[in-house]
Amino acid sequence: MTLAQLRQMLPHMPFNALLGIDVKEVHDDGVTIECPIRPDLWNATGVVHGGVIATLADVAVGISLMQKHGAEQPATTVELKLNYLRPAGKGSLFARAHLLKTGLTLAVARADVKDDNDNLIATALVTYMYVGRRR
Amino acid sequence: MTLAQLRQMLPHMPFNALLGIDVKEVHDDGVTIECPIRPDLWNATGVVHGGVIATLADVAVGISLMQKHGAEQPATTVELKLNYLRPAGKGSLFARAHLLKTGLTLAVARADVKDDNDNLIATALVTYMYVGRRR
Amino acid sequence: MTLAQLRQMLPHMPFNALLGIDVKEVHDDGVTIECPIRPDLWNATGVVHGGVIATLADVAVGISLMQKHGAEQPATTVELKLNYLRPAGKGSLFARAHLLKTGLTLAVARADVKDDNDNLIATALVTYMYVGRRR
Amino acid sequence: MTLAQLRQMLPHMPFNALLGIDVKEVHDDGVTIECPIRPDLWNATGVVHGGVIATLADVAVGISLMQKHGAEQPATTVELKLNYLRPAGKGSLFARAHLLKTGLTLAVARADVKDDNDNLIATALVTYMYVGRRR
Numbered sequence: 001m002t003l004a005q006l007r008q009m010l011p012h013m014p015f016n017a018l019l020g021i022d023v024k025e026v027h028d029d030g031v032t033i034e035c036p037i038r039p040d041l042w043n044a045t046g047v048v049h050g051g052v053i054a055t056l057a058d059v060a061v062g063i064s065l066m067q068k069h070g071a072e073q074p075a076t077t078v079e080l081k082l083n084y085l086r087p088a089g090k091g092s093l094f095a096r097a098h099l100l101k102t103g104l105t106l107a108v109a110r111a112d113v114k115d116d117n118d119n120l121i122a123t124a125l126v127t128y129m130y131v132g133r134r135r
Numbered sequence: 136m137t138l139a140q141l142r143q144m145l146p147h148m149p150f151n152a153l154l155g156i157d158v159k160e161v162h163d164d165g166v167t168i169e170c171p172i173r174p175d176l177w178n179a180t181g182v183v184h185g186g187v188i189a190t191l192a193d194v195a196v197g198i199s200l201m202q203k204h205g206a207e208q209p210a211t212t213v214e215l216k217l218n219y220l221r222p223a224g225k226g227s228l229f230a231r232a233h234l235l236k237t238g239l240t241l242a243v244a245r246a247d248v249k250d251d252n253d254n255l256i257a258t259a260l261v262t263y264m265y266v267g268r269r270r
Numbered sequence: 271m272t273l274a275q276l277r278q279m280l281p282h283m284p285f286n287a288l289l290g291i292d293v294k295e296v297h298d299d300g301v302t303i304e305c306p307i308r309p310d311l312w313n314a315t316g317v318v319h320g321g322v323i324a325t326l327a328d329v330a331v332g333i334s335l336m337q338k339h340g341a342e343q344p345a346t347t348v349e350l351k352l353n354y355l356r357p358a359g360k361g362s363l364f365a366r367a368h369l370l371k372t373g374l375t376l377a378v379a380r381a382d383v384k385d386d387n388d389n390l391i392a393t394a395l396v397t398y399m400y401v402g403r404r405r
Numbered sequence: 406m407t408l409a410q411l412r413q414m415l416p417h418m419p420f421n422a423l424l425g426i427d428v429k430e431v432h433d434d435g436v437t438i439e440c441p442i443r444p445d446l447w448n449a450t451g452v453v454h455g456g457v458i459a460t461l462a463d464v465a466v467g468i469s470l471m472q473k474h475g476a477e478q479p480a481t482t483v484e485l486k487l488n489y490l491r492p493a494g495k496g497s498l499f500a501r502a503h504l505l506k507t508g509l510t511l512a513v514a515r516a517d518v519k520d521d522n523d524n525l526i527a528t529a530l531v532t533y534m535y536v537g538r539r540r
Binding site: 288 | 414417418420421422424444445446447448450454455457461464479485486492
């Protein structure tokens with residue numbers, strides 16, 4: 001799928017729309033998504049909530065799979081693990097997924113979340129399972 | 136902190152307020168939080184987004200630490216890992232944290248996310264680091 | 271499979287035999303394995319190496335699946351995550367697996383590693399994938 | 406520490422010695438270790454046991470920290486998470502650690518385990534905690 005096609009999907013994903021996520025770039029091995037930081041994405045200390053960052057990692061991988069296989073091949077998150085490295089309070093967050101393996105049943109990816117200044121905010125490993133027969 | 140005190144904190148945590156999270160019960164080793172499922176917490180297939188579930192696991196542990204140590208002892212999520220076991224589309228989600236270890240520097244907890252019918256939706260391990268000197 | 275049958279399998283698993291792992295008990299939802307601590311399982315500081323503990327978590331889940339499905343249903347570790355809570359230097363380590371979900375494709379389990387005094391040394395979440403058609 | 410100095414440490418780490426781990430190369434951001442595959446590192450199906458691979462990820466990060474900070478700065482594994490991507494049966498395994506963050510209290514690294522043909526066998530995220538005051 002092209003960047004334009006992926007962008008048309010986002011408004012139909014309610015939680016992604018609630019967070020304000022957009023697709024920014026398509027790479028050879030995944031996509032980069034962007035999420036402008038708003039105060040309602042903060043925790044009590046004025047930095048982006050860990051749950052938002054986990055969401056970005058998950059979404060970057062999901063959209064990378066959609067980009068690769070098309071919207072007709074559903075896939076669901078099996079498990080997610082991430083390390084939080086630095087807080088982020090302003091600007092935008094960017095999550096870049098790298099598909100490491102797309103097998104017959106499972107897909108595994110790394111997702112790096114960075115801020116406007118290219119600081120690594122978090123890094124994640126995410127596993128998806130294809131639903132139904134892999135196309 | 137008491138259940139009533141914890142509940143007064145929630146509106147001051149913007150992302151938790153955005154998701155509609157409330158504290159439901161205080162246990163010996165952690166708390167249970169509740170999040171009523173709304174359509175804007177869904178992904179494209181009408182089930183709760185994986186990022187919401189990761190948020191609930193993270194928050195359940197964070198509020199358990201606040202309950203144990205008081206709001207004056209800040210702590211931040213170091214890392215989070217979770218397995219998604221079943222989808223959930225309606226009703227409420229409940230995240231129950233069990234503090235497994237609260238050391239001088241780090242706290243480790245398990246968090247189980249269940250639906251209205253007590254089905255296990257996800258299970259997580261979450262590590263927090265105390266910020267500043269542990270009280 | 272019975273405890274006696276499982277015990278007969280262990281010598282045919284080379285790395286498990288190298289570590290000295292035995293099956294200790296069969297429960298409703300998994301098994302407990304035992305590994306007597308020997309000096310060559312230590313790291314440089316005289317406590318059991320983290321890799322040994324990760325191995326015990328992995329093996330406890332693998333043998334739990336063998337117990338449930340029989341040796342004819344192969345399964346392979348997809349991913350593993352664990353938190354180390356306390357060091358252990360002497361006596362035996364016990365890894366108790368709890369199968370949380372055994373689906374058509376994947377199985378997810380929690381494994382708790384304890385020492386002789388019932389101290390929680392580590393806790394893990396482990397995902398296996400069934401190889402070939404699930405029986 | 407130099408490659409030669411690191412290599413002199415390995416025989417004093419009993420479990421690393423049992424597995425036959427050696428340090429192969431020092432990079433700017435970590436080290437590569439090597440482990441020749443032997444039949445007693447296999448599981449029942451003739452491929453390297455998942456516990457061996459978890460050990461290699463853990464050790465690659467631990468030795469990277471030793472290389473960076475010196476042997477006088479002890480550090481201990483806090484948690485480990487890894488995805489298994491492909492089996493490996495013969496030749497050598499190489500674990501390459503990339504230190505992502507070395508803070509005052511914690512260090513986080515990625516470790517990639519590859520085979521002789523540069524196939525990615527597993528990828529891991531590993532957190533260490535410095536013991537005592539960080540030098």
